[in-house]
Amino acid sequence: MSDEENKFPGENNTGHFWDDDLRELDNEPPAWWTIGFHASWIFVIIYTLLYPSWPMIDTHFKGLLGWTSxxxxxxxxxxxxxxxxxxxxxxxxxxxxxxxxxxxxxxxxxxxxxxxxxxxxxxxxxxxxxxxxxxxxxxxxxxxxxxxxxxxxxxxxxxxQGIMPGNAAMLDDAKIDSLAASILDGKVIENPAYTEAGCIGCHGADGKGLSFMGSANLTDGIFRFAASDQLSSIKHTIKFGVNDASNPKSRNAVMPxxxxxxxxxxxxxxxxxxxxxxxxxx
Ligand code: HEC
Ligand code: HEC
The missing domain is CATH 1.10.760.10 (Cytochrome c-like domain)
Known part of the structure; x- marks a missing residue:
């Protein structure tokens, strides 16, 4: 393009114009940009020389420092x-x-x-x-x-693996209900059925359980076989026992x-x- 056609003569524009006066200038990039540009490729060269980097056919360049992760x-x-x-x-x-x-x-x-x-x-x-x-x-x-x-x-x-046999065959529902209610009250040792049914032999005269066989404390209000409705859960345990192999409804309690x-x-x-x-x- 000749200077006559250039509407802004004497300016270092490239001769590209848009919308009459919008034009591209041919200035040097700013110094900060040039320094940044050269610093980054120098960094890449040094870094790839020091550390494992360039892929080769069946290996890779190992880097002068010999560093590996x-x-x-x-x-x-x-x-x-x-x-x-x-x-x-x-x-x-x-x-x-x-x-x-x-x-x-x-x-x-x-x-x-x-x-x-x-x-x-x-x-x-x-x-x-x-x-x-x-x-x-x-x-x-x-x-x-x-x-x-x-x-x-x-x-x-x-x-x-604590074992308690189920009592469904030995105790009628009324006895089971009354035992369950007195366990929930923490007063099972006052219930005559506790001794008659032989619960005492495993859960102890004080109802607090015997640690050598892992029979639960029946007086502390802590029950572990249900999240809620402890009364029904206690009845279930009394009826069907714990780890009673002969009883499919028995509680399962195995610590491996x-x-x-x-x-x-x-x-x-x-x-x-x-x-x-x-x-x-x-
Ligand atoms: C042969 C021993 C044995 C006899 C007899 C026995 N128990 Fe148990 N009982 C256990 C063991 C062992 C556990 C299991 C404790 C555990 O694993 O949490 C248990 C658990 C229980 C639990 C559940 C406690 C809880 O944390 O939820 C109740 C309730 C209970 N027994 C009531 C009775 C009653 C009532 C009788 C009498 C009818 C009785 N047991 C007879 C050994 C026995
Ligand atoms: C598959 C389930 C399961 C795993 C896994 C398990 N436990 Fe148990 N653990 C139980 C059961 C069930 C009982 C109660 C056994 C019983 O009632 O006789 C128990 C009982 C215990 C007891 C006795 C509690 C008491 O009141 O006396 C201790 C201690 C215990 N576990 C610790 C551990 C530790 C530690 C681990 C991991 C190394 C572990 N358990 C892994 C199920 C498990």
Whole structure:
């Protein structure tokens, strides 16, 4: 385009016009932009030289620093393990009770016990040991099998399976109703049927249960087989029992065993301490 046709002669425009006076100028880009542009390609070259980068046919350029993410991960793991090692070594030789008595160790164990609990126990007992219908609360001080650290460790290692035979054949509905009502009132030991029907043999003269067989305390108002309508639930338990193999309507209450190949001794100790510290340990 000649200067005659250029409506803005002497200006460094490119000769492209729109709408009469809108035009493209040929200025240098601003300095900040040019510096940024050169800095970024220099950065890319240096970065790709130092770190693993360019793909090649069956490998890739490894980078002058020899850095890999897996090495970094291994290094981090080693440093974590070196922090853990002194603890883990001690745990092997100590009993759960000794670990519990040591503030530093039991704090360490509670942290790792939480993860183990989430992986192995929370599905039944709830994330914080708060229990579920049919699965006992582990965070209170009401225990079927006892709440000492040794009791808890035994529950986890060998599992538990309390057995109560159903009474449907032995007791008529009126007796079952009256037993259930007095259990709900916390006064079952005053009910003559308690002794006559042999409940006393397992639940004890005081009605508080015997921890060696896991028979429930019938006087504390804590029931674990229903979320509501405890009266009907208690009647059901009395009629059909707990883990009574001959009775399809029986309550199912099986705590699996975690000893042997399932969890290591150290993991079981960690869990015992963790459960003890949930709040109800004795
Ligand atoms: C499949 C479900 C299930 C899983 C998983 C389970 N439990 Fe249990 N647990 C039970 C049941 C059911 C009982 C009650 C057994 C009974 O009534 O005889 C129980 C009882 C217990 C008791 C005794 C409670 C008391 O009152 O004396 C402890 C302690 C316990 N579980 C801890 C654990 C720990 C720790 C884990 C994880 C390692 C775990 N449980 C995993 C179902 C489970
Ligand atoms: C052979 C021992 C045995 C006898 C006999 C027995 N029980 Fe039980 N009972 C148990 C066991 C074990 C449990 C289960 C505890 C658990 O797993 O929560 C249980 C649970 C219960 C529960 C449920 C408690 C809850 O937490 O919901 C009730 C109610 C109950 N028994 C009432 C009775 C009554 C009433 C009698 C007498 C007619 C009786 N039991 C006879 C062993 C026995």
């Amino acid at each position: 897996i090495d970094e991960y291994h290094k981090d793991m080693k440093s974590i393990e070196s922090v853990r090692a002194p603890y883990e070594n001690k745990l092997k030789d100590l009993s759960a009770a000794e670990i519990l008595a040591d503030d530093d160790l039991s704090r360490y164990v509670t942290a790792s016990g939480k993860v183990l609990f989430g992986d192995n126990c929370a599905a039944c007992h709830g994330a914080g040991g708060q229990g579920n219908v049919g699965f006992p609360v582990l965070a209170d001080d009401d225990w079927l099998y006892g709440g000492t650290i040794t009791d808890i460790e035994a529950s986890i290692t060998a599992g538990r 065993s975690f000893g042997g190949t399932k969890l290591s001794d150290t993991d079981i100790k960690k869990l015992a301490v963790y459960v003890h510290k949930l709040g109800g340990g004795q």
